[in-house]
Amino acid sequence: MKGFEFDFLKITITDVVDVVLVAVLIYYVYNLIRNTLAVNLLLGMFIVLILWFVVDSLKMELLSTIINKFMNVGIIALLIIFQPEIRRFLLLIGKNAFLQKNKAWWGYLFGRKDIERNNLARIKPIIDACKSMKKTRTGALIVIVKFYDEQFFANSCEAVNARISKRLLEAIFQKNSPLHDGAVVISENKIKSASCILPLTDNDQLPPQFGLRHRAGIGVSETTDAVAVIVSEETGEISYAKQGRVRMNVSFGELEKLLNKDF
Template sequence: MPALDLSQFHFTLFNALDIVLVALLIYQLYNLIKGTIAVNILIGLIIIILLNFVVHALHMTLLMKILDTFIQVGIIAVVVIFQQELRRFLLLLGRNASLQRNRAWWRYFSGNNDAAKDNYKRIKPIVDACKSLKQTRTGALIVFVRDYDEQSYVNSCEVMDAIISKRLLESIFQKTSPLHDGAVIISGNKIRSASCILPLTDNTDLPPQFGLRHRAGIGVTEANDATALIVSEETGEISYAKQGKVKMNISFAELEKLLNKDF
C-alpha cells in the first residue's frame, strides 16, 4: 500500500481563518432559515443535486438534460427563491457594520448626553402606554424602523406623522378605534403611520399561542431593519421581536432597556 504523500499540504494561519469564516457563514445562514419554509426548499435542492449525480452515473440521457438545464440556472433560481433570506442576511451584515450600533463611538462623535435625554423623552410615553395596555389587556403592535419609507406603507397604512404620546397610542389601539386593527410605525420622534397590514412570518417553530399580531411583528423584523413591540390581547403579556427572534413576557424595566438600546 503506497504511503500517503503530505509533502504538498501546507496548513497556514490563513487556512484556519478561512475554515472559521466559512463555518460562521454557514452558521449564520442556518440561523436565518431555521424554522422557516426555506429549510424544506433547501432540502429539495440538495435532493435534486444528488439525483443529478445518480442520473449521470446511470447515463440516463433524458433526465440528464432536464437536470443539467435546471442546475445551469440554479444560481438565479436560488436568488429568486431565497430572496427574503438573502435580504435578511444583508440587513444583518449592515446592522453589525453600522457605526450607529457602536454606542461608544457614537457618543464620542456626538459629543454630549443630549441624545440620551431625547431618547428618554421618546421612550417614556411608549412604556407608559404599554403599562396601560397591559393592564386593560388591549392588543397592540408597535414597530420601530430606522429609515421610514413612506412608499412602502402608503397603500396599507393610515399616514399620521404625529408626535409620540401615551394617550395617542392608547387611543389608536382601543377596540372602538378604526385604527386599532394593525400596526403603528414609529421612526425618529414621530408616529409615522397606523393601522398597517404587515407580512406574516414563515417561521413554523413559534409557540402555539402566537396569533396574527405576534406573527406580523416577527415577520416585519425578518424582512426589514426593524424591531417590534407586541402586547397580547389575551394575556396582556409584552413581547419584543428583533431580527426574527422574540423575547416573551418581558418586564417594563427590560422593555425600557431594549427601547433605549435600539433607539
C-alpha cells in the first residue's frame, strides 16, 4: 500500500492501522488491570526483567541461570498469575462487545423507548428492594450477570430460579432467613440462586470500612462479567462494583442509570 516516505522511514496505511490496534489493545488491558493487584505484579515482573539483563551483562552466571529458569516458564507463569484478567479479557471478546454496542445503536434508532421501558420493568424491583433495605439497614449483595456460569455458581449456591421481585429479595436478605448469608445472583431476568459464597478480592487498596460483603462483590466483578449492588449493613450506603472497581454512596437515580446500562 502507498504511504508517506521520509529520509529515514516509510509509513504506510497498514502501519497506522497496526499502531491504532496496538493502542486499543493497550487501552483495554489497562482498563482490565487498573486498580487491581495485577499492576503490582506487572511492576514486579518488569523489575525481574531488568535484573535479568543486568546480571546477564555482568556475567553473573549463578544468578543468571536462576533467572533464566524462571523466564523459561514465563508464559505458564503469566497464565497462572493473570488468570482473572485473561478470563475477563476473553469474556469481553467472546461476548462481542462491539456487536452489543451496535445493538444499542439499533435500539436507539428502532424502538429505544420500548427497550428502556422493558429494562426499567426488570430493574425496578431491584431498586425498590434496595430502597427498603437501605431504610432498615439490611445488608445485601445482589450480583447481576449476563451469562450464568453453572459451574462457577452452582457449587456454592442454593438454586432459586424465580421471578425477580422486591418482596422475594427482601425476604432472602432478612437476618432470620437461612439464605441471607451470601449473595443473590440474577441472570436472564430471574433470581437464579441465593446464599452464594463468592471469591474475595485481593485488592489491598480498599477503604478499611469494607467488609466481606463488599470484598465479595468486588471479587466477583474481577473474575466474571458481573456487576454487584452492595447494601451496607452498618450505614445503609449503596455501592456498585464493576470490573474490580467500586462506586460508593450511589444514589437511586445513579443506580437506575447504571443498571439500565449494564443489565
